[in-house]
Amino acid sequence: MRILHVTEAAWAGTLQVVRTLAADQVASGHDVTLVYADHPQAPADLALTAAAGVTLVPLAWPRRSPPGQLAAGRALRRLVRERRPELVHLHSSFAGAVGALALPRGLPLIYTPHGFAFARQGVGRAIGAAVRAVEALVARRCAVVGAVSEAEAELARSGLRAPRVAVVRNGIPELDRGVPERSLDRAAPAAVSLGRIAAQRRPAATARILAALAADARVSWIGGSGDGNDSVVRDAGIPVTGWLPHGEALERLAEATVYVHWSAWDGQSLAILEAIARDVAVVASDIPANREIVGARQVCTDEQSAIELARSVLRDPVLRAELLAEQRRRAPEFGARRMSAEWLAVYERTLRPASGVRMQIATAALAAPIIGEPWI
Numbered sequence: 001m002r003i004l005h006v007t008e009a010a011w012a013g014t015l016q017v018v019r020t021l022a023a024d025q026v027a028s029g030h031d032v033t034l035v036y037a038d039h040p041q042a043p044a045d046l047a048l049t050a051a052a053g054v055t056l057v058p059l060a061w062p063r064r065s066p067p068g069q070l071a072a073g074r075a076l077r078r079l080v081r082e083r084r085p086e087l088v089h090l091h092s093s094f095a096g097a098v099g100a101l102a103l104p105r106g107l108p109l110i111y112t113p114h115g116f117a118f119a120r121q122g123v124g125r126a127i128g129a130a131v132r133a134v135e136a137l138v139a140r141r142c143a144v145v146g147a148v149s150e151a152e153a154e155l156a157r158s159g160l161r162a163p164r165v166a167v168v169r170n171g172i173p174e175l176d177r178g179v180p181e182r183s184l185d186r187a188a189p190a191a192v193s194l195g196r197i198a199a200q201r202r203p204a205a206t207a208r209i210l211a212a213l214a215a216d217a218r219v220s221w222i223g224g225s226g227d228g229n230d231s232v233v234r235d236a237g238i239p240v241t242g243w244l245p246h247g248e249a250l251e252r253l254a255e256a257t258v259y260v261h262w263s264a265w266d267g268q269s270l271a272i273l274e275a276i277a278r279d280v281a282v283v284a285s286d287i288p289a290n291r292e293i294v295g296a297r298q299v300c301t302d303e304q305s306a307i308e309l310a311r312s313v314l315r316d317p318v319l320r321a322e323l324l325a326e327q328r329r330r331a332p333e334f335g336a337r338r339m340s341a342e343w344l345a346v347y348e349r350t351l352r353p354a355s356g357v358r359m360q361i362a363t364a365a366l367a368a369p370i371i372g373e374p375w376i
Contacts, residue, residue, distance in 0.1 A: 002084065003031070005021070005035065005088075013271065017091070017170055022034045032053075033057055035059050036056070069097070086351060088108070088110070089146070089343075089347075100142055111138055113135070116135060120199075120200070140162070145165045148169060170270060172336055173337075176337050179279055189258075190220070192220050192260070195271050197224060197233055200264055201264075202262050210236070213258070216314045217314050223243065259282050260283050262303075269293070282323075285306070298323060
């Protein structure tokens with residue numbers, strides 16, 4: 001199969017998912033091209049993806065402005081004419097809009113938003129309505145909306161009236177082999193957050209939670225801000241590492257006792273999966289995407305509840321052992337090999353759909369998520 005992956009997201013977990021997926025599909029014998037935005041935030045280790053046999057194509061996508069999107073659309077259309085893929089998988093809202101509007105009809109398109117733009121906080125009513133209209137158009141134009149969580153699938157169905165939705169949960173290679181149990185007695189208790197300091201991660205609230213844990217553990221934010229403004233975290237007394245190489249950031253995460261993931265919205269967080277893979281107890285905000293991964297016991301509806309749960313995990317080794325055991329039980333559902341196999345099943349169904357049958361791709365069952373809650 002000739003597969004073309006397209007993503008504009010060059011600094012978040014989205015690109016990590018796409019790279020993992022592309023490399024695994026090459027290993028399965030497919031011809032895979034990864035088109036990515038060529039700008040300063042693009043990671044330096046993309047060459048590792050090329051070494052796995054993936055054809056990398058940088059695309060001039062300097063800004064998220066209308067002229068920038070038009071230029072990217074023209075370049076993508078030329079690339080499709082040259083490479084003649086059988087199927088194009090569009091990752092992120094911007095890639096979805098550009099691909100859906102620029103690419104020829106008849107070419108099967110899969111659209112995976114990795115977090116719908118219309119569901120994000122802080123978007124005004126008029127802008128939110130316009131974004132929803134665009135994403136609804138993309139959902140109808142593409143052969144399938146491929147959601148990365150049941151929560152994202154429900155938004156596609158109820159928020160966009162998407163006619164064809166498939167669910168393939170994100171996965172990472174470390175969880176293919178299960179999570180080795182680690183000693184509960186680490187060098188020193190530590191509570192951390194991880195990733196980009198941005199509105200999605202509610203940095204002010206996260207900083208308050210971490211600050212409340214400082215008497216019980218070393219606290220820090222592993223990551224940084226895209227615009228260099230991390231004062232909302234530093235002013236709360238939380239050390240910020242700044243951007244680190246991916247491997248070094250994960251080494252820091254592995255030293256932690258508790259990982260605080262206080263997101264306002266998520267498609268499905270890779271940071272949570274990375275913490276689970278390193279046997280770090282997760283305390284997360286109670287949004288559907290987070291609840292799907294860790295279950296009801298490890299999500300909290302407010303900051304005080306998160307502080308109390310994280311503090312209990314730090315102080316009570318029995319509770320910590322119970323939560324880690326539950327994380328290990330859930331971990332196999334989030335491996336990369338499973339993710340890749342399920343996406344290939346979606347592709348094959350898209351290229352050869354059964355006559356008259358509405359697409360539904362079944363995935364391994366987890367504890368039933370609660371769908372329809374507001375994305376707080």
